[in-house]
Amino acid sequence: MQTQPDLSALNLRPANEVMRLKRMGSFHQSRLSFMRVLLRRLKNENWQFSRPIWQVNADGVGVATYQATGPRRSYTLVAFAHDLPDEKRSDRVIAEAWDSTFTLFDGIPNKADIERLSQNVPLQEAGRISDSEFVLARANRSVRLFEYVIDCLAKGEQPDQEPIESTGYLMRTSAVYGSAKFGAADRQTWADRPEFVGSFQPELLTVWLIRAFTIDLVEHLAKARAPKTATTLAPELRHRFGVGNSTGLGMAPFLLNHPALIHAWVNARETALAQVRAIDKANAEDIEQFEQLVQRAQINAKNWVTQHPYQTEKITQLQADFDKLLTHFTSDPLAQEKPWNALYLWAEQHLSLEGQEQLVSLIIEPYGEMIDQLSNTMCCDEAEQFCISGAMTIKRLQNIIEQKYGWALDIDFDGKQACARIWYVSEEKLEPRLGERHEESIANYEQALAPARDIKLAYEALQTWDKEQSCAQFLMRHPEYRHVVRRLQLVEKLPYAEVCDNTIAHDMLPIDLLRCKLSFFGATHFDPRSDRWVRITMFQGAPFPHELADIDPDDCAYPPLQST
Amino acid sequence: MKAARGAGFSWGLAEEAGFAVQWLQARGLPAVQSLAEYLSWCDSDARQLRPVQQAFKPESSAIAPFCPITLGASLADHGPQGLSQLPAAIQLCQPLLIAPFIAAACDTAQQLQWYNTTSNQLCTLTVKGPDAQLQTAIGALTCNLAECSLQACAAPKKSQCYSRIEKDQAHHMATLNDFAARTYAPATEASRMAGAGAGLNDND
Numbered sequence: 001m002q003t004q005p006d007l008s009a010l011n012l013r014p015a016n017e018v019m020r021l022k023r024m025g026s027f028h029q030s031r032l033s034f035m036r037v038l039l040r041r042l043k044n045e046n047w048q049f050s051r052p053i054w055q056v057n058a059d060g061v062g063v064a065t066y067q068a069t070g071p072r073r074s075y076t077l078v079a080f081a082h083d084l085p086d087e088k089r090s091d092r093v094i095a096e097a098w099d100s101t102f103t104l105f106d107g108i109p110n111k112a113d114i115e116r117l118s119q120n121v122p123l124q125e126a127g128r129i130s131d132s133e134f135v136l137a138r139a140n141r142s143v144r145l146f147e148y149v150i151d152c153l154a155k156g157e158q159p160d161q162e163p164i165e166s167t168g169y170l171m172r173t174s175a176v177y178g179s180a181k182f183g184a185a186d187r188q189t190w191a192d193r194p195e196f197v198g199s200f201q202p203e204l205l206t207v208w209l210i211r212a213f214t215i216d217l218v219e220h221l222a223k224a225r226a227p228k229t230a231t232t233l234a235p236e237l238r239h240r241f242g243v244g245n246s247t248g249l250g251m252a253p254f255l256l257n258h259p260a261l262i263h264a265w266v267n268a269r270e271t272a273l274a275q276v277r278a279i280d281k282a283n284a285e286d287i288e289q290f291e292q293l294v295q296r297a298q299i300n301a302k303n304w305v306t307q308h309p310y311q312t313e314k315i316t317q318l319q320a321d322f323d324k325l326l327t328h329f330t331s332d333p334l335a336q337e338k339p340w341n342a343l344y345l346w347a348e349q350h351l352s353l354e355g356q357e358q359l360v361s362l363i364i365e366p367y368g369e370m371i372d373q374l375s376n377t378m379c380c381d382e383a384e385q386f387c388i389s390g391a392m393t394i395k396r397l398q399n400i401i402e403q404k405y406g407w408a409l410d411i412d413f414d415g416k417q418a419c420a421r422i423w424y425v426s427e428e429k430l431e432p433r434l435g436e437r438h439e440e441s442i443a444n445y446e447q448a449l450a451p452a453r454d455i456k457l458a459y460e461a462l463q464t465w466d467k468e469q470s471c472a473q474f475l476m477r478h479p480e481y482r483h484v485v486r487r488l489q490l491v492e493k494l495p496y497a498e499v500c501d502n503t504i505a506h507d508m509l510p511i512d513l514l515r516c517k518l519s520f521f522g523a524t525h526f527d528p529r530s531d532r533w534v535r536i537t538m539f540q541g542a543p544f545p546h547e548l549a550d551i552d553p554d555d556c557a558y559p560p561l562q563s564t
Numbered sequence: 565m566k567a568a569r570g571a572g573f574s575w576g577l578a579e580e581a582g583f584a585v586q587w588l589q590a591r592g593l594p595a596v597q598s599l600a601e602y603l604s605w606c607d608s609d610a611r612q613l614r615p616v617q618q619a620f621k622p623e624s625s626a627i628a629p630f631c632p633i634t635l636g637a638s639l640a641d642h643g644p645q646g647l648s649q650l651p652a653a654i655q656l657c658q659p660l661l662i663a664p665f666i667a668a669a670c671d672t673a674q675q676l677q678w679y680n681t682t683s684n685q686l687c688t689l690t691v692k693g694p695d696a697q698l699q700t701a702i703g704a705l706t707c708n709l710a711e712c713s714l715q716a717c718a719a720p721k722k723s724q725c726y727s728r729i730e731k732d733q734a735h736h737m738a739t740l741n742d743f744a745a746r747t748y749a750p751a752t753e754a755s756r757m758a759g760a761g762a763g764l765n766d767n768d
Contacts, residue, residue, distance in 0.1 A: 386583055387668055390641025428751035435749070445749035448575040472641035475576075476616050479634065482576020 010274035015495040016407060018266060024499070025512025026314070026353040027519035030361040031368055031554060032268055035522030035539060037375040038204050039553035041195065045070050049545035051216070053114075056081050058224035060217060063118065066209040067108060068545070070195055075134075075202075076105040077209035078114060080122050081217060089140050090174075098124070098138035100171065100213070104206040106132050106185065124175070128183040134190060134202040135178050139171040139210060142244060146170050146218065149233075153222030156229040164240045165303045168525055168537035170214040172244025178203045198378050199265070200521065204538075211243045211539050239556070242540030245523065248533045249432045252513040253423060256449050259490055259497035260385045265520050266496035268378045272364045272371040277341040279367075286366040287334045293362050294329075296558035298322040300524065301358075303559065308528040310509070314354045321355025368554060378520075385490050388482070390472030392489065394465045397474075400488045401459045404498070408452035409459060411502055420506035423449040434510060434532060448483055450504045458484040567739075570746035571603040573633065580637040580665075587664035591696045595661065598706045600736035602632070602658040603743050605708045619650060629655040629709055636665030644670040652713060659712040660689070660705045666714065667691040675717035678710035690720045 017023070029036070047070045056062035066077040084099045101122045105113065113132070120127030124138055145167045152159040178200070179187040190196050215238055223230040233241075255262050282290075301318050328346065336342055340363050347359045364371055401409070413419050422435045424445040435442045448454065458481040465474060475482050491498045502508065510532040518526065523536035541559060543551040565582030573581060581599060588595030616638045619630060635656070639646045647669055656662060659678045666674050673692035680687055685704040690697045697720030698705075 383583075386579075388637075388641055390638075390643060390646075424749045425747060426751055427745065427748035430748065433749075440752065442749045445747060447747075470641075472638065472646070475641055476638055479574040479577050479637075482574055482637070483579060484576070486576060486579070 010271065010278060012267075012270045012274045015404075015498065016500045018270060019496055019498060019500040021499065021501040021508065021512040023353050023357065024516035025509065026357040027516050028358050028361040029519055029522045029524055029557065030269060030272075031365055031372060031557070032272060032375050032378065033520055033522030034198055034200050034378075035204050035208070035542070036554060036557060037198050037372075037378075038201055038208065039542060039548065040372065042068070042070070042205075043548050043553060045195070046549070049548070051212075052076075052108075054216070054220075056217065056220055058221075059083050060221050063114060064213060064216070065109065065114075066212060066545070068205065068209065072195065073106075073193070074108050075205065076107070076109055077206060077213070078103050078105055078109060078117050078121065079210070079213045080118060082122065084140070086143065089143070095174065096126075098122075098174070099141045100139045100210075100217075102135075102137040102139070102206060102210055102213075103129055103133045103184075104135040104202055104209075106134060106190075125182060130183055131185045131189065133184050135176060135206040136182055136184055137173055137176040137203075137206055137210065139173045139214070139243070141171050142167050142169055149218050150222045150225065153219060153233065154226040154230050156226075156231045158231075158234050158237060161237065161240065164237065166305045167244075168240075168540050169242050169244035170218055171210070172246055172535065173207060173210065174246050176203045176207060176245075198375050199261070204521065207243050207245075208539055208542070209545065211241070211542075212544050214243065215241060215544070238544065239541050240559075242524075242537040242542070245518075245536050245538055246529075246533065247514050247518065247536065249434060249510055251517055252510045252532075253432050253447065253449050255499060255513050255517055256451065256503065258382065259487065260380045260382050260494055263494035263497040264380045265378050267494075268374040269360070269364075269520075270496065272367075272374055273344075273360050275370060276364050276367050277338065277344055279340055280338060282334050282339045287339075289366045290334075290362065291329065292561065293365050293558060294322065294325060296561060297358060297362055298326075299559045299561070304525050306525075306527040308530075310511070310531070311526060311528050314352070317352035318354045318358060321351040321358070324350055325355070325359070365557075385494075386486070388471060388475070388486050389489055390470055390475070392471045393467065394462055394469050394471070394474060395467035397471060397485065397488060398459065398462055398467070400492045401455060401462075404488075404491050404495070405452070405455050405459075407500055408456050408502070411452060411456065413453050413456060417506040418502060419450075419453060419504050421504040421508060423447040423504070437504075450502075451484070451487060451498065452502045453504060454481070454484050455488065457481075458488075566744035566747055567599065567603060567741070568633065568743070570743035571607060577633055577637060581633045581661075584633065584636065584661050584664045587667075588660065588696075592702075593660065593663075593696065593698070594702065594705055596733060596740065597736045598658045598660045600739035601706055601708060602661065604739060605657065606631075607743075619654065629657050632656055632658050632661035632665075636662040640665045640668040642669070644672075647674070647714065650714060653711045654713075655709065656712040657709055658706060659687070659710050662712070663689055663691050663696065667693060667696070673717050673719040675715050676712060677714075678707070678712040680704045680707040680710060682707055690717060692719045695720050 047068055050067045051064065052067055053063060053065040056064060060081050061083050062081050064079045068075050080101045082099060084097055088097045101124060103117055103121045120129055121136065124136065129136055145163060148163060149159045149170065178184065190202060196202055215233060219232045301315060301322060304315050306312055306315065333339065333343055333346065343363065347356045351359065411418050416438055420437055422437045422442050424433055424435055424442050424447055426433050437443060461478055461481060471485055475485060511528045511534050514534045515526050518536050523538050524540055525537040527535040529535060541556040543553055543556060565578050568578035568581035569575060585595040585599050616630065616634045619635050659676060663676060666676065671693065673690055676689045678687050683704045685700060687704055688699040
């Protein structure tokens with residue numbers, strides 16, 4: 001049993017250190033990541049799983065259902081398998097056909113429900129689902145690995161581990177829509193359900209069940225191809241398959257548009273780190289667990305494949321960081337007082353940002369009993385933060401800017417490079433895009449995704465105002481700064497709500513924003529395909545539904561030691 | 565929110581429009597219709613709206629109406645003191661849209677009343693905190709222009725949620741989507757190539 005440190009006395013890392021894009025783009029999954037929160041809850045509550053319907057033909061076309069039953073309710077993944085020609089396979093939001101399409105049904109669907117869903121789910125954005133569905137998703141095959149695995153299994157052989165590790169999934173989702181999208185139930189429908197406390201739990205339950213479907217599908221197709229010789233995947237190899245995901249710019253504005261929620265996520269992780277750094281003495285068991293985890297995370301880094309030069313460099317640094325860390329262990333650094341704090345401070349001096357943030361995830365890992373409950377704080381009612389306090393004085397508003405946004409005031413937005421980019425939404429595909437301000441005529445369409453610039457402009461406008469006048473008076477004259485004032489009042493209370501970097505700078509990398517969000521989901525193996533598009537793996541190593549009762553999902557977050 | 569932005573509201577006021585519509589729709593009140601009609605009305609001509617500052621200067625003689633979103637947001641900012649400075653009656657576009665801001669501006673119950681000249685009905689809506697109580701046929705709530713009065717009153721007996729107006733909702737949503745579309749940039753070859761994943765092969 002760990003003693004609980006006094007939370008009010010914790011020394012949290014300052015926001016202007018944590019919320020920098022370079023650091024956010026180095027975050028790793030941790031035990032507070034939403035996939036891990038989900039599996040822990042499903043296990044603790046002894047959820048039961050079954051596959052009531054499997055009507056898939058030898059060409060891989062048909063329908064299957066996966067039912068999850070907990071102490072209060074059941075949910076069902078309804079999966080539709082399609083036969084998609086290679087030339088139609090695209091992960092982009094503009095695609096119109098997919099290898100498989102899915103929905104998460106609230107309860108157990110009857111025949112009529114499945115018939116209704118079969119008319120709509122395969123159409124995705126062009127269809128319509130209902131209040132009975134919480135999530136709409138689709139996935140495409142990893143052509144190479146999918147065919148290779150079927151081929152091996154059909155011959156009665158197991159596939160090699162190397163191609164499995166380098167791809168990591170049989171299928172990758174290209175969209176997982178929740179909350180009221182395309183007719184799905186509004187978040188309010190399920191927000192009070194205890195099984196969904198936290199963030200993105202219905203969406204991630206969907207993805208986890210999709211993972212089981214992808215394995216069932218390749219085994220089914222192998223058997224259909226060669227009924228006499230086909231075999232099934234060996235359990236240890238099965239675990240190495242996750243679900244892939246392609247994520248583009250659509251996810252990047254999320255971090256700027258949901259500041260209170262982002263604060264809740266980062267604050268939980270920072271509180272966990274501060275709690276562990278405050279521990280006076282590490283016991284032998286925790287140290288041993290930590291040292292094993294470091295070795296396992298090192299294997300994970302070795303298996304992390306990308307072609308992108310930015311991430312390649314970061315992985316090289318991370319691998320060097322592991323070597324430094326293991327060398328550092330020889331001096332027995334965890335024997336001292338406040339060992340985790342000392343180790344963290346050492347890392348700040350000796351490791352890259354990628355290594356430092358990996359270490360943050362690792363040092364909180366042995367202390368689940370102390371920190372797991374923080375996952376309950378990783379959600380928020382954004383409406384509570386909406387109202388502006390009109391009585392706040394101009395002086396206080398200026399103080400907030402000076403204290404929280406000194407970094408933004410230092411940026412010269414008259415310089416071309418500082419405002420080189422524009423966030424906008426394209427008419428053609430309604431997807432967020434990042435344009436070049438000085439090369440395209442798109443300034444009229446700019447989205448409000450440049451808080452640093454807007455706050456500096458507001459600060460300049462405030463200079464001519466009497467310091468004792470109120471925000472309400474200022475906003476009557478300057479409605480163009482209303483979103484800025486709302487943001488300032490929120491950031492005053494919620495320090496991790498703001499990305500402390502210029503989001504329209506010429507060298508801003510959207511993949512840093514994507515990486516931050518995806519790490520909170522629990523994704524691994526970030527593989528940027530450009531500066532604005534990333535592939536990831538989800539649930540790799542995790543138990544499958546039928547194994548959850550017997551396997552601790554938290555022990556699966558890093559590859560096993562023998563997996564080299 | 566996007567629709568209001570497309571109609572020319574500042575980002576912050578567009579957020580307020582989104583807040584008002586969500587608040588009213590959650591209580592079954594026809595805010596989508598009200599906003600769609602309001603934005604269309606503003607757009608159909610170079611409509612003159614009254615600067616919000618004049619709401620707090622009752623001696624002003626101008627007769628142009630107020631925008632319910634702009635005035636509403638300012639009332640919420642000013643709190644109960646702002647409400648007390650309002651004249652007894654004000655010319656207001658789509659008065660329904662101001663109700664959520666009145667509820668946010670003070671803790672006490674407030675009764676809004678306006679006369680819908682199209683349907684010849686007096687509309688009465690009481691708000692207090694999260695509660696809204698309607699003493700009018702729901703169909704009479706939306707009107708482009710009305711003289712609206714506001715007074716303290718007894719609290720509504722209980723929170724009331726009216727059945728959702730599904731009829732014609734699609735039509736009004738389409739209007740809002742048309743306004744939202746004004747925020748989208750026309751596609752160019754450069755923008756297509758700037759989309760995530762453009763020009764890359766998805767098969768692996």
